[in-house]
Amino acid sequence: MSSRVSWSPGVGFCLRLLLLLFLVLPTAGILLWGRAENRRRMKTMCGVWKPVLPRGSLRIECGEGVCTARFYSPDGVCLRQEKLHGDHSIHIGRGKGRTELWLSADGSALLLIPGNAYRRVAPPDK
Numbered sequence: 001m002s003s004r005v006s007w008s009p010g011v012g013f014c015l016r017l018l019l020l021l022f023l024v025l026p027t028a029g030i031l032l033w034g035r036a037e038n039r040r041r042m043k044t045m046c047g048v049w050k051p052v053l054p055r056g057s058l059r060i061e062c063g064e065g066v067c068t069a070r071f072y073s074p075d076g077v078c079l080r081q082e083k084l085h086g087d088h089s090i091h092i093g094r095g096k097g098r099t100e101l102w103l104s105a106d107g108s109a110l111l112l113i114p115g116n117a118y119r120r121v122a123p124p125d126k
Contacts (some may be wrong), residue, residue, distance in 0.1 A: 047060060053116055099115055
């Protein structure tokens with residue numbers, strides 16, 4: 001007697017594959033939507049910002065896939081440049097050096113926690 005081996009997947013395999021697809025596809029969609037939402041929120045922060053306390057200025061620019069925050073001295077010298085990150089909130093830095101960025105509802109005020117408060121001077125360059 002010869003035993004025949006079937007190369008077609010069984011019903012159990014097909015059900016597991018369908019269950020996996022029903023779990024993976026929505027999860028991937030939610031993750032991609034979250035990244036797009038963070039990118040949109042970062043772009044609304046772009047522009048030139050004047051500090052409430054006289055310390056210098058801040059310029060946020062979004063380029064090819066990367067948004068950067070540049071801090072300037074009162075003399076106009078760039079002191080440092082940080083990349084914006086967005087998980088649950090927009091922030092710069094990591095770990096203990098993390099600074100949260102919060103934009104007002106009307107888009108005219110930016111709050112850095114810990115840090116300074118800023119008012120919008122110029123809209124982003126288009």
